[in-house]
Amino acid sequence: MNKDKNVFLTPIQFTTIMTSALIGGVLLYLPSEIAAISKQDSWLSCLLGSLYPMYIVIIANYTCKKFPRDNILKLSKKCFGKICGTILNFIFISFFLYALTTELSGFSFVYTVYSTPFLKRYQVFLITLIPIAFISYKGIKTLGRFHEVGFVIAIFSIFLLLPVIKYGSILNLMPVFGSGFTNIIKGSKETVLNYAGMEMIFLIYPFLQDSKKLLKCGIVATAITTSIFTLVVLATIFYLGVETTQTYLYPVLSLADSINVPIINSFRFIFIPIWAFVVIKCISTYYFAVSYALNQSIKKISSQNFTLLLYPLIIIISLLYNNTTMQRDYTNKLGSIYLIFNLLFISAIAIIIHFKKGDNIEKV
Numbered sequence: 001m002n003k004d005k006n007v008f009l010t011p012i013q014f015t016t017i018m019t020s021a022l023i024g025g026v027l028l029y030l031p032s033e034i035a036a037i038s039k040q041d042s043w044l045s046c047l048l049g050s051l052y053p054m055y056i057v058i059i060a061n062y063t064c065k066k067f068p069r070d071n072i073l074k075l076s077k078k079c080f081g082k083i084c085g086t087i088l089n090f091i092f093i094s095f096f097l098y099a100l101t102t103e104l105s106g107f108s109f110v111y112t113v114y115s116t117p118f119l120k121r122y123q124v125f126l127i128t129l130i131p132i133a134f135i136s137y138k139g140i141k142t143l144g145r146f147h148e149v150g151f152v153i154a155i156f157s158i159f160l161l162l163p164v165i166k167y168g169s170i171l172n173l174m175p176v177f178g179s180g181f182t183n184i185i186k187g188s189k190e191t192v193l194n195y196a197g198m199e200m201i202f203l204i205y206p207f208l209q210d211s212k213k214l215l216k217c218g219i220v221a222t223a224i225t226t227s228i229f230t231l232v233v234l235a236t237i238f239y240l241g242v243e244t245t246q247t248y249l250y251p252v253l254s255l256a257d258s259i260n261v262p263i264i265n266s267f268r269f270i271f272i273p274i275w276a277f278v279v280i281k282c283i284s285t286y287y288f289a290v291s292y293a294l295n296q297s298i299k300k301i302s303s304q305n306f307t308l309l310l311y312p313l314i315i316i317i318s319l320l321y322n323n324t325t326m327q328r329d330y331t332n333k334l335g336s337i338y339l340i341f342n343l344l345f346i347s348a349i350a351i352i353i354h355f356k357k358g359d360n361i362e363k364v
Helices: 011-022 030-049 051-066 072-080 082-114 121-138 140-159 162-167 181-195 198-207 211-240 242-247 251-257 268-297 303-319 324-355
Strands: none
Touching (some): 011 198, 011 211, 011 268, 030 051, 030 181, 030 211, 030 242, 030 251, 051 211, 072 082, 072 198, 072 268, 072 324, 082 198, 082 268, 082 303, 121 140, 121 268, 121 303, 140 268, 198 211, 198 268, 198 324, 211 251
């Protein structure tokens, strides 16, 4: 490990980091994507999709019991050898870089269209990445404290939207199971992509103060994320209806537009900055994951230096997404590939550890 090797996270800090890795910009458009498939039963797809992060948590808990101080990068080399393990590790690391750049790109589209049209996308990148890079540079403990404090704000941003429910109709959610079980399953596949990020647990579980609480932390993080996803989808469809939800690029913003606050011209201008904080929390998690993981693979360069080196690279990659449609298209295609790889990679390590009984695994 790097200089953070003697630094540990409290269970609350660990849980909030994992929650932040899952909850990001996807909240704004999640309802429209699922509603196109599962219709009024989209909330059921959200619940079903949570099986993926739960599986990740269970496997992480198993590997943690066997090797509580070895993250997945070290276990990969022990299981597959130095050469093959290193290659697989870099693919795994690239997932977090991909997630970081898609989140940042999506964030810039929302801000330049709905909040600060006078700014260029690269200007949004430059400004946004400064605090994110600083948090990553300071290390895992700063990241944990940041998420611990910011968690309350993230939850608050969700509940700000709930007053619009009084204008909705329960008929928009009827009949339950009306879309058909097949469509609910198909919709859950879409939500699984949005639950990607829980893989972060394999990188940082050695930092958990009490490794015996890993399973509990993971379950709580999954439960919180599932509840938020389900609540947002339910509220959006309840208020807008299935057909209208599908027509909006960012249907959740329409909920913010519908809230009337005296004196304030549009509640959207209050909601977006709060939502931006949620996205910044998510991006900072991925930024740390990439810089820390690269340091674990190339020890001659510190994670702090990688933080600085990544700054221009992230901006360049994020600029490659020319529009929202392109960004979402890459998210669906690359996201599916990474999800399958991560699932196979993590499962293979757990299986090898099980059959080799842990102690017989090659030492590196």
